[in-house]
Amino acid sequence: MTFVDTHAHLGDPQFDADRNSVFDRATAAGVTRIVEIADHPDEWARAVAIARARPSGVRCALGLHPYYANLYDDSFLPKLRAALDAAPEAAAIGEIGLDYAKAAAAHDVQRRAFASIAAAGRDRSIPLVIHCRDAYPDLVPMLKDLFPGKPSGGRFWGVIHCFTGAPEDAEACAAMGFALGADGPVTYKKNDALREGFRRAGISSVVLESDSPYLPPQSSRGKRNEPAAVLEIATKLSEVYGLPLDEVARRTSANASALYHWP
Numbered sequence: 001m002t003f004v005d006t007h008a009h010l011g012d013p014q015f016d017a018d019r020n021s022v023f024d025r026a027t028a029a030g031v032t033r034i035v036e037i038a039d040h041p042d043e044w045a046r047a048v049a050i051a052r053a054r055p056s057g058v059r060c061a062l063g064l065h066p067y068y069a070n071l072y073d074d075s076f077l078p079k080l081r082a083a084l085d086a087a088p089e090a091a092a093i094g095e096i097g098l099d100y101a102k103a104a105a106a107h108d109v110q111r112r113a114f115a116s117i118a119a120a121g122r123d124r125s126i127p128l129v130i131h132c133r134d135a136y137p138d139l140v141p142m143l144k145d146l147f148p149g150k151p152s153g154g155r156f157w158g159v160i161h162c163f164t165g166a167p168e169d170a171e172a173c174a175a176m177g178f179a180l181g182a183d184g185p186v187t188y189k190k191n192d193a194l195r196e197g198f199r200r201a202g203i204s205s206v207v208l209e210s211d212s213p214y215l216p217p218q219s220s221r222g223k224r225n226e227p228a229a230v231l232e233i234a235t236k237l238s239e240v241y242g243l244p245l246d247e248v249a250r251r252t253s254a255n256a257s258a259l260y261h262w263p
Contacts (some may be wrong), residue, residue: 001030001245001249002028002030002032002207002253003031003032003230003234003252003253004034004136004193004207004230004252004253004256004257005026005031005033005034005035005208005210005212005230006035006159006181006208006256006260007049007095007161007183007210007211008034008035008036008037008209008211008212009036009037009039009179009211009213009214010022010034010036010050010212010227011038011043011050012208012213014213015212015213015225016207016240022227022254023054023227024027024187025178025226025227027229028228029228029229029231030231030249031227031231032060033057033058033059033253033256033262034035034058034059035058035060035088035091036050036051036059037060037061037094037095037129038060038063039063039064039065039067039094039095039096040064040065040071041064041071041079042049044083044120046115047061048060048083048087048089049077051087051245052087052089055089057099058088058089059085059090059095059098059168059260059262061091061092061095061129062083062084062090062093062094063090063092063095063129064076064096064117064162065091065095065096065097065131066097066098066103066105066110066113066114066131067099067104068105068118069103069105069109069110069112069114070104070105072109072112072113072116073074076113078122080093081095081120084124084126085122086178089187090126091126091127091128091260091262092121092126092127092158092259092260093121093126093127093128094116094128094132094158094161095131095161096108096113096117096118096128096129097114097131097135097139097161098114098131098132098134098138098139099132099134099135100113100138101133101134102133102171107116110253111138114138114142114243115142115146116249116260117138118142119146120145121158122157126257127156127157127158127260127261128158128257129159129161129162129189130158130159130164131161131162132160132161132164132165133164136165136166136169138249140169140173143173143176143178144176145148145190146179147176147177149177150176154258155177155258155261156177156178156179156205156255157176157177157178157205157225157256158259159179159184159259160173160179160180160181161177161181161183161209161211161213162181162185162209163180163181163183163194164182164185164194165197166197167193167196167197169197170198170200170201171197171200172199173205174201174202174205177232177241178205179205179206179207180198180205180206180207181206181239182206182208182233182237182252183209183213184210184211184215184218184225184229184233184238185211185238186237186240187216187218187219187236188221195236198237202250203241203243203248204238204251204255205255206229206237206252207256207259208233208234208237208250208252208256209228209230209256210225210226210227210233212224212229217229217232217233217236218232219232226242232250234248237252238248
C-alpha cells in the first residue's frame with residue numbers, strides 16, 4: 001500500500017536540519033512520491049534541485065503564491081516558461097490563486113495575476129496548483145471562464161490545493177475537471193462540512209496533500225508537519241467514503257498520476 005503526497009514544501013528552512021530523515025520517514029509510511037511546491041521565483045531552483053536529487057520519487061511545481069501577486073508583471077510569464085523548459089522535473093505550475101484572508105495584494109491584482117498564469121498553464125497543457133482562501137465566489141466563475149470543458153483522457157486541469165470551500169464549491173470544482181487536495185483540516189473534529197464536500201465530490205476527484213511543514217492533521221496539531229502524515233489523512237477519507245484504506249491509497253494515487261501526468 002503506497003501513497004502520493006501531491007503538495008509539500010520540503011525546501012522550507014524548517015527541514016534544513018533533517019530533510020533526508022523526513023524523506024526516510026515518508027518512505028517508511030508508504031509515501032513513495034512527493035511533489036515539491038515552489039511558490040516564489042526565489043524558491044524555484046531549490047525545488048528543482050530537490051526533485052532532481054530524487055528522480056524516481058519527487059517532482060516539483062513552480063508558481064507565484066497570491067501572497068506575492070504584486071510581483072507579477074510583463075516579465076513573469078517569460079521567466080516562468082524558461083524555468084519550466086529547463087526543468088523536466090517541473091510537473092505543474094503553482095501554487096497560484098487567490099487569498100482574500102491574508103494576502104496583502106489587492107484583490108484585483110491577485111485576480112489579474114492568477115488569470116494570466118492560469119491561462120498560460122492551460123495553453124501549455126500543464127496542470128495548475130490553485131490556492132484559494134476566502135475567495136471561492138470569485139474563483140469558481142473564473143475557472144468556468146478559463147476552462148469551459150473537462151479535460152480529455154481522465155485527466156485534471158489542476159488541483160484546488162487544500163480544499164476548504166463549501167460542499168457546493170467542491171461539487172462545482174470537481175465537475176469542471178479539477179482535483180481536490182485533502183489536507184490536515186479534513187481530519188479536524190469540527191470540519192464535518194468539509195468532509196461532506198469531499199463526500200459529494202467523490203473519491204475520483206481527490207488527491208492527498210501534506211502541505212508540509214504546515215497544516216498537520218489532528219493527531220499532531222501544533223507540530224511541524226511531514227509527508228508521512230498523508231497516512232492519517234487517507235485513514236480519515238476511508239471513513240468518509242466507507243472504503244478500505246488500501247482502496248483509498250490506490251484511488252488517490254491513480255488520481256495523482258493523472259493530475260501530474262506522472263505514469
